[in-house]
Amino acid sequence: QVQLVESGGGLVQAGGSLRLSCAASGRTFSSYAMGWVRQAPGKEREFVAAIRWRGGITRYADSVKGRFTISRDNAKNTVYLQMNSLKPEDTAVYYCAADPSGAPSGHIYEYDYWGQGTQVTVSS
Secondary structure, eight states: OOEEEEEOOEEEETTOOEEEEEEEESTTGGGSEEEEEEEOTTSOOEEEEEEOTTSSOEEEOTTTTTTEEEEEEGGGTEEEEEEOSOOGGGOEEEEEEEETTOSOOSOGGGOOEEOOOEEEEEEO
16 A cells, blocks of 8 residues: 655746655555656646656656656655646646556556645746
8 A cells, every 4th residue: 555645736937847746655665656647627637757666767748758857765755746847738736646566657547546636836
């Protein structure tokens, strides 16, 4: 079992930056792949980024490549999403998710555990 709690969301102007954090509990955290998924108002959840359980291998949605960076610190049971050059279309609730397979999947259905989400709002 893994429990996830996101933090770091907020209101930022276009072009600005935010760093999201996801604190995980559970002894098996280091063996899970971790991902970030977002949901904008009136839209379906959308994959953003993922990282392998050991780190090193990452995967990004085309819409965030070059602007967002996912990382993890297994010693702290925490995964991060550094978001730079934010755009109004990045506005969404951002969820942290865990995939027991350990592989950084771009498929939302492969994530078994989810946090409650943190709101990110980018003003123009």
